[in-house]
Amino acid sequence: MLKFTWTSVLSLFAAFTAFAQTNIAPQATASTSYVSSWETITALNDNYTPANSNDKSHGAYGNWNNPNSIQWVQYDWSQAFSVTSVQIYWFDDAGGVLTPTTAYLESWNGTAWVNLGNIPLQKDAFNTLNFTATSTSRLRVSMRNTSQSTGLLEWRVTGIPVSTGGNGYAYTWTVYSPTISYDFRSEYPNLPTPSQILNDCPQVVGTQSSDWWTFRWGPKKKSVVTAAAITPMLARLNKDFRYFRDTMGWPADIRARNGYKSAVYLYGSGLCTDNADSTALGGWQSAVYYNGQNWPIILASYYPVYAFDPAYTGSDAAYQQSAMTHEGIHAMLADLPGVKNAAWFHEGGNVWFQQTADAKRSGNFSSLGFLNGTDFIAPFMPIECYSGWLQDGSFGGPAAEG
Structure with a gap:
């Protein structure tokens, strides 16, 4: 059994700090x-x-x-x-x-x-x-x-x-009994590519779709959001989530599992999702309440969408593009039992998932990224163990963030 104390954890991070x-x-x-x-x-x-x-x-x-x-x-x-x-x-x-x-x-x-x-x-x-x-x-x-x-x-x-040990390797853990492995393909063995778009927001005036994903916007879409950005954005999401499904064995979000394409809605464009102006910034996982049920989406402003356009000149394009996948993982996890009330599972688990996928695809396991330390502690997505105490000394409860 592994046992960690504050001293051991601080020593661990001190070791990484040595490589300034x-x-x-x-x-x-x-x-x-x-x-x-x-x-x-x-x-x-x-x-x-x-x-x-x-x-x-x-x-x-x-x-x-x-x-x-x-x-x-x-x-x-x-x-x-x-x-x-x-x-x-x-x-x-x-x-x-x-x-x-x-x-x-x-x-x-x-x-x-x-x-x-x-x-x-x-x-x-x-x-x-x-x-x-x-x-x-x-x-x-x-x-x-x-x-x-x-x-x-x-x-x-x-x-x-980079460590002279090369790209490292994925640790092979001994078999647990009983099994803690879950592969959604055993529950959805023949999940087809979604062919429908859930019309859950009447203010939508435009839609562009590709494979498993669709992008939808309202009447106030900024002019910089064009097919030049939308097409590569959908291609990136399809590529990433195809790997999550087909190789890592994780489920599609609840839209796709019900025959609807996973969705990105344009924040600030006049949709039912928000009242923001078209110049507003931001991006996160949200949902549309429709027919008595919440349907998760990526809700993103023009800025991270435009970052996919080859004409975009900002220095943060790669970060913005990766963040869209990050929010899509939130949408994938959103309807899983208990996740909504476990804020740090949602963030810690999300980052663990994305960085583990990147390591598996690249074959480079040599870097320890933020929040993905679980890869060497246990062979599964981190289980939340969060006290609710925040950095300012206040108590926020088990779903608090800060």
């Missing part, structure tokens, strides 16, 4: 698609802090004369690192080399480049892009200015070494 994230750029080898003969790529990772975007006192990387073309710089390391952010200081001489009009970061996953997000384009400052921890030994910054060439003064990368 630092700028790992100086350990990398830099390369590029092109560098001007009078500039130098070694300026990228000398750990210098420029005074402004035309501070060439420690050298600069520039790719003049290549206007309106995608050019790139790349870091390669001799080992894998778990990276969480980059900081870019653009080179701008107010002449032939200007701050990019487009720039994005990619990581190498072993077979292909994966886009991690768009890099901010501010002059005379470090531009930070944060993203979900990614294990890689290679990063690339691609950039273009529509009228001139581009350049950088400094490129920092925040990360920690």
Whole structure:
């Protein structure tokens, strides 16, 4: 039997803190698609802090004369690192080399480049892009200015070494008796792809559907929410929840189990779900009460939906996209017995589920993410054991959050 005390838990987290994230750029080898003969790529990772975007006192990387073309710089390391952010200081001489009009970061996953997000384009400052921890030994910054060439003064990368044990492995637990395993496929062995849409909200004026999912909006939909965002959003949800069902053996939400497509409703668009303005922000799992029953949905504002559009320039696209899956998991769990009154099961279990799925799909079990420590404590989704005491010393009850 495992026994944890506050001392052991604090010791555990102290061990993780020892691997503090630092700028790992100086350990990398830099390369590029092109560098001007009078500039130098070694300026990228000398750990210098420029005074402004035309501070060439420690050298600069520039790719003049290549206007309106995608050019790139790349870091390669001799080992894998778990990276969480980059900081870019653009080179701008107010002449032939200007701050990019487009720039994005990619990581190498072993077979292909994966886009991690768009890099901010501010002059005379470090531009930070944060993203979900990614294990890689290679990063690339691609950039273009529509009228001139581009350049950088400094490129920092925040990360920690990945364990030399490789990607780790999924722990194989001994068989429990009696079994604690549940596979919904034994209850719904032939659950078909839903073909119907539950018309539970009369204010709906538009619908776009694909496979198991549908997106619905009201008369106040913002113009940035178009098929360019909706199509990849539905594709992501179908991909993620197909894996949850077919590989991990978890149920679809109550809509899908009754023949209706799982649903995303646009918050602030004039639906029956809310009275918010079209500029309101937010996203969460909600429900529509219809015919005497609650039907769970993802209720999301324009912002996380627009984050799926390739034209979106924010640095948080990957976070917003992952958050939509997170809320979909809430909808999946919402009608399960007891879950509604167990707030920390709903959050802790949700995060455990999503991170376990990511680890299984990627084959990388080396990182201990927030709230997924149960993977090494027990072979099942965490069971709530929550006292109800909050951080301010007050007592909120067994379903309290805070």
